[in-house]
Amino acid sequence: MHEFDLSSAIVATVNKHADGRKVTHVTLRIGRLRQVVRDTLEFYLAIVGKDTPCEGATLEIIDVPATLVCKNCQNEWEIEIPAFICATCGPGAVEVKTGEEFMVESIEVEDEEDAACTAPR
Amino acid sequence: MHRTKVRVVEDALDANNTIASANRSDFDRSNVTVVNLMSAPGAGKTTLLERALEGLADEDPPVRVGVLEGDVQGSFDADRLSVLHIPVVQLNTDNGFGGECHLDANMVRSALPAVPLDDMDVLIVENVGNLVCPAEFRIGEDARIMVCSVTEGEDKPLKYPLMFRACELVVINKVDLLEHLDFDVDRLEANILQVNHHAKVMRVSAKTGEGIDAFRAWLQALPARAGATA
Numbered sequence: 001m002h003e004f005d006l007s008s009a010i011v012a013t014v015n016k017h018a019d020g021r022k023v024t025h026v027t028l029r030i031g032r033l034r035q036v037v038r039d040t041l042e043f044y045l046a047i048v049g050k051d052t053p054c055e056g057a058t059l060e061i062i063d064v065p066a067t068l069v070c071k072n073c074q075n076e077w078e079i080e081i082p083a084f085i086c087a088t089c090g091p092g093a094v095e096v097k098t099g100e101e102f103m104v105e106s107i108e109v110e111d112e113e114d115a116a117c118t119a120p121r
Numbered sequence: 122m123h124r125t126k127v128r129v130v131e132d133a134l135d136a137n138n139t140i141a142s143a144n145r146s147d148f149d150r151s152n153v154t155v156v157n158l159m160s161a162p163g164a165g166k167t168t169l170l171e172r173a174l175e176g177l178a179d180e181d182p183p184v185r186v187g188v189l190e191g192d193v194q195g196s197f198d199a200d201r202l203s204v205l206h207i208p209v210v211q212l213n214t215d216n217g218f219g220g221e222c223h224l225d226a227n228m229v230r231s232a233l234p235a236v237p238l239d240d241m242d243v244l245i246v247e248n249v250g251n252l253v254c255p256a257e258f259r260i261g262e263d264a265r266i267m268v269c270s271v272t273e274g275e276d277k278p279l280k281y282p283l284m285f286r287a288c289e290l291v292v293i294n295k296v297d298l299l300e301h302l303d304f305d306v307d308r309l310e311a312n313i314l315q316v317n318h319h320a321k322v323m324r325v326s327a328k329t330g331e332g333i334d335a336f337r338a339w340l341q342a343l344p345a346r347a348g349a350t351a
Binding site for chain 1: 126129131135223253257258279281286315316317
């Protein structure tokens with residue numbers, strides 16, 4: 001259900017960088033620990049993006065796996081379930097390495113091609 | 122017309138975080154420590170506050186507490202707390218998609234003019250009951266805490282790790298009901314620590330008062346802690 005609000009945040013970020021230009025493609029980088037449901041996010045992005053520069057843009061989501069590092073033994077591993085524990089050292093020195101990302105990675109926009117160049121000089 | 126790729130690499134929640142920082146500056150200016158209190162609906166946030174906040178201003182050390190009540194609609198919770206004779210401000214979120222399910226930094230900012238920050242040491246922001254969205258949006262708080270009740274299920278931390286990882290204190294409420302339930306509170310605590318080893322866990326009953334002193338002591342220690350890190 002948080003996907004609606006996350007969609008609003010994404011659309012605001014995309015449109016800020018689009019700077020008035022039409023957006024044709026959006027690439028997001030989302031970590032697994034964010035618990036984002038992909039289909040729901042796409043559904044809300046279409047609603048929130050309507051009548052804005054990113055209406056109709058295609059969407060690409062780069063899934064980032066949840067990886068942990070133990071600062072004690074330097075072991076790194078990927079988790080599939082929420083267990084933030086090092087098999088050797090226990091939970092004390094475990095930190096999240098990847099999986100918390102919620103980034104707009106890039107956008108593709110339509111430029112008025114060579115508008116400046118074709119103008120009379 | 123041609124297409125240009127624009128590299129953005131920006132956290133989509135940056136805009137919220139910027140406003141949260143502005144809130145934080147206002148709180149710091151008034152020497153107010155802010156607690157973001159979250160839980161599922163019905164876990165007992167308001168009952169916990171009713172029980173824990175009474176008379177805190179008369180204790181040693183005295184702590185003046187105010188509450189910002191976030192709800193989708195109505196002032197039921199604020200009305201309940203008004204008998205404590207502390208500043209209570211209601212913040213409704215029903216200006217969005219049928220009512221926002223959480224507070225974000227901007228909503229809190231919009232309510233701040235009504236909050237008498239200079240009359241308090243600690244501001245508790247009671248978030249909208251929800252285990253997902255509130256964990257995403259910082260509001261400028263010093264501490265995030267949550268209430269989890271024994272009527273919910275031992276596996277909640279594993280289902281909502283984002284929330285349980287965001288909080289430094291988890292208050293397990295309604296322990297007076299344990300004798301009537303088939304609920305393994307030790308397993309709940311183990312699951313909390315599995316997703317957040319650093320979390321402090323307290324077992325309380327907001328109804329009977331069991332364990333409330335520990336929560337009051339935690340609140341009383343907050344201003345000194347903020348002062349130490351300032």
